[in-house]
Amino acid sequence: MSEDRLAIALAQLDPVVGDVDGNLQRLRDARAQATEEGADVLIATELVIAGYPPEDLVRRASFLDRVEDAVRALAADTGDGGPAVVLGAPWREDPETRKRADDGRLYNVALVLDGGEVKAVRAKWDLPNYGVFDEKRLFTPGALPGPVQVRGVRLGLMVCEDMWTPDVAESLQENGAQILVAINGSPFDTGKPDIRLQLALARVSECELPLIYLNQVGGQDELVFDGASFALDSGRNLVAQLPAFREMLAVTTWQPDGEGDWTATDGPRVAPPEGPEAVYRALVLGLRDYVRKNGFPGAVVGLSGGIDSALTAAVAADALGPDQLRCVLMPSPYTRASSSEDAEEVARLLGARLDTLGIEPAMTAVQDMMAPVFDDLPADTTEENIQSRLRGLTLMAISNKFGPMVLATGNKSELAVGYATLYGDMCGGYNVLKDVYKTQVYELARWRNQQAPEDGLGPAGRVMPERVLEKAPSAELKPDQTDQDSLPPYGELDAILEGLVEDDQGVETVAARGHDAGLVREVQRRLEGAEYKRRQGAPGAKVSRRQFGRDRRYPMTNGFRG
Numbered sequence: 001m002s003e004d005r006l007a008i009a010l011a012q013l014d015p016v017v018g019d020v021d022g023n024l025q026r027l028r029d030a031r032a033q034a035t036e037e038g039a040d041v042l043i044a045t046e047l048v049i050a051g052y053p054p055e056d057l058v059r060r061a062s063f064l065d066r067v068e069d070a071v072r073a074l075a076a077d078t079g080d081g082g083p084a085v086v087l088g089a090p091w092r093e094d095p096e097t098r099k100r101a102d103d104g105r106l107y108n109v110a111l112v113l114d115g116g117e118v119k120a121v122r123a124k125w126d127l128p129n130y131g132v133f134d135e136k137r138l139f140t141p142g143a144l145p146g147p148v149q150v151r152g153v154r155l156g157l158m159v160c161e162d163m164w165t166p167d168v169a170e171s172l173q174e175n176g177a178q179i180l181v182a183i184n185g186s187p188f189d190t191g192k193p194d195i196r197l198q199l200a201l202a203r204v205s206e207c208e209l210p211l212i213y214l215n216q217v218g219g220q221d222e223l224v225f226d227g228a229s230f231a232l233d234s235g236r237n238l239v240a241q242l243p244a245f246r247e248m249l250a251v252t253t254w255q256p257d258g259e260g261d262w263t264a265t266d267g268p269r270v271a272p273p274e275g276p277e278a279v280y281r282a283l284v285l286g287l288r289d290y291v292r293k294n295g296f297p298g299a300v301v302g303l304s305g306g307i308d309s310a311l312t313a314a315v316a317a318d319a320l321g322p323d324q325l326r327c328v329l330m331p332s333p334y335t336r337a338s339s340s341e342d343a344e345e346v347a348r349l350l351g352a353r354l355d356t357l358g359i360e361p362a363m364t365a366v367q368d369m370m371a372p373v374f375d376d377l378p379a380d381t382t383e384e385n386i387q388s389r390l391r392g393l394t395l396m397a398i399s400n401k402f403g404p405m406v407l408a409t410g411n412k413s414e415l416a417v418g419y420a421t422l423y424g425d426m427c428g429g430y431n432v433l434k435d436v437y438k439t440q441v442y443e444l445a446r447w448r449n450q451q452a453p454e455d456g457l458g459p460a461g462r463v464m465p466e467r468v469l470e471k472a473p474s475a476e477l478k479p480d481q482t483d484q485d486s487l488p489p490y491g492e493l494d495a496i497l498e499g500l501v502e503d504d505q506g507v508e509t510v511a512a513r514g515h516d517a518g519l520v521r522e523v524q525r526r527l528e529g530a531e532y533k534r535r536q537g538a539p540g541a542k543v544s545r546r547q548f549g550r551d552r553r554y555p556m557t558n559g560f561r562g
């Protein structure tokens with residue numbers, strides 16, 4: 001390092017929330033690699049030592065003690081003369097006084113570790129408290145910061161949301177920053193990569209400074225972090241772009257150009273995936289990390305021959321490998337032979353195990369068992385739901401006996417209007433399609449039939465027969481049933497839900513987009529009426545702007561009819 005050159009290693013890592021020792025080891029491994037590659041400083045992501053988002057874990061003193069020990073151990077490592085480290089951590093010291101506050105105050109900070117000690121502390125100024133974020137509940141905001149000197153260069157450190165408005169970057173620039181560095185825990189959704197780039201470009205234009213944007217990667221409960229870190233020079237040129245959806249350490253070497261503006265030329269340039277590929281890869285990573293980080297030996301799914309379970313199985317095969325996926329076909333007297341053939345073909349194409357367990361004996365047993373109380377009452381949805389629940393029971397029995405986690409298959413359109421059975425097809429530990437509308441299910445299935453995802457563990461090529469994509473969706477809980485007996489066509493339903501859910505519009509506004517007002521009102525009624533079901537539904541990766549759960553919180557008991 002000389003004062004006119006700084007080699008910065010960007011550590012796009014997949015931390016595990018709560019696993020402080022594991023995260024410390026990940027950082028040590030990254031620093032060892034950065035040392036080998038000649039870096040002066042290693043930069044890691046927001047709250048990386050705790051994992052993001054740590055939620056109420058950071059309210060536990062024992063957890064914060066462990067975090068502090070780990071940070072001090074990593075700081076001690078930097079006494080070896082190797083790279084300095086910039087990383088995110090939950091931190092109890094006041095950034096100004098460097099003393100621990102008595103009132104339990106906690107900051108979300110960027111720390112600079114160098115020369116064997118914690119050299120500088122910068123607290124996040126803008127704590128996000130919307131959508132999936134609740135940071136005001138946990139952290140105290142810091143003051144508008146100035147830059148920190150790292151190996152002779154003034155770095156302007158921002159923590160994620162700090163980059164979303166001009167204030168922090170402006171303060172850093174006014175106080176002499178030479179390179180802006182944003183460390184992030186920024187979850188994926190379909191619009192996110194573009195929003196981030198536009199915001200970063202805006203900060204670069206305002207400050208006329210280069211900006212490094214470093215994001216974490218990996219799945220954490222319902223969030224998927226896509227990484228896709230990048231760097232811009234002060235002329236708004238992209239000088240590095242790290243891959244999306246996988247870990248990477250990349251060294252970028254920064255030097256002043258002829259005009260004295262810092263720039264880098266040696267970063268990787270991997271174009272991020274877009275459209276269905278990006279969503280598919282987010283689903284794969286979300287499921288893979290949920291299953292692996294929670295120690296399951298694999299997953300099990302009920303395969304019906306329909307598209308929802310076929311796509312769920314494909315994502316699971318890509319996430320876990322076909323050998324860690326079990327499929328179960330559970331025909332009833334209402335299951336068409338063609339459905340069973342399609343399910344068998346999906347399992348064969350994926351190379352996954354398929355067991356066939358007919359549910360008719362259990363249907364008869366339950367019917368006989370209930371006869372004394374049901375008397376001669378006519379069959380209705382009750383009997384349909386029993387079939388669904390017998391399938392849920394079967395899958396849970398396999399999970400209990402052999403360990404794989406059950407995957408529910410309900411898509412966002414169905415969950416929006418309550419078209420799913422509690423403790424039946426909603427049964428499961430995780431739902432890959434929770435945030436995927438039915439029209440998107442088709443789009444993703446078509447994409448997957450043509451291509452395999454880059455880091456997928458499933459087979460290349462077609463994974464479901466065309467018939468699965470072409471037939472009318474059916475729950476097959478009574479003869480000749482189709483979804484469209486109970487729901488509007490999915491194209492129209494999804495267009496209405498786009499307005500009601502994603503855009504949070506009222507009935508009249510959505511109707512003005514060209515839909516029958518009565519139909520929109522009915523969809524709205526069903527949407528509101530199904531909140532109780534969604535609260536009991538399995539978690540699944542957020543890929544949309546407005547996922548059911550954290551992003552869209554409505555009461556279950558709701559007397560408002562607006």
Ligand SMILES: Nc1ncnc2c1ncn2[C@@H]1O[C@H](COP(=O)(O)OP(=O)(O)OC[C@H]2O[C@@H]([n+]3cccc(C(=O)O)c3)[C@H](O)[C@@H]2O)[C@@H](O)[C@H]1O
Pocket residue numbers: 381384385388389418419420421422423424425475477486532556
């Ligand atoms: N506000 C509330 N808070 C708490 N619980 C509430 C509730 N309102 C009803 N409930 C409870 O929920 C029950 C009704 O929900 P639930 O038992 O799920 O039954 P329900 O919604 O009546 O029926 C399931 C629906 O899912 C459809 N479907 C579509 C696709 C696939 C499948 C499948 O299963 O494979 C099913 C099926 O055709 C049917 O229309 C009530 O009997 C009551 O116990």
Ligand SMILES: Nc1ncnc2c1ncn2[C@@H]1O[C@H](COP(=O)(O)OP(=O)(O)OP(=O)(O)O)[C@@H](O)[C@H]1O
Pocket residue numbers: 301302303304305306307308309310328329330331332335391409425472473474475476483
């Ligand atoms: N015969 C069956 N064998 C195994 N699982 C089944 C069977 N029938 C239904 N299921 C399970 O119940 C779920 C709910 O059925 P649903 O009809 O909503 O989905 P699908 O059949 O996969 O797709 P589609 O809605 O397009 O028909 C299925 O995804 C599957 O997991």
Ligand SMILES: NC(=O)CC[C@H](N)C(=O)O
Pocket residue numbers: 046128133159160161162164184185186187
């Ligand atoms: N951790 C954060 O501050 C994330 C908030 C930010 N708006 C994002 O999603 O990128």
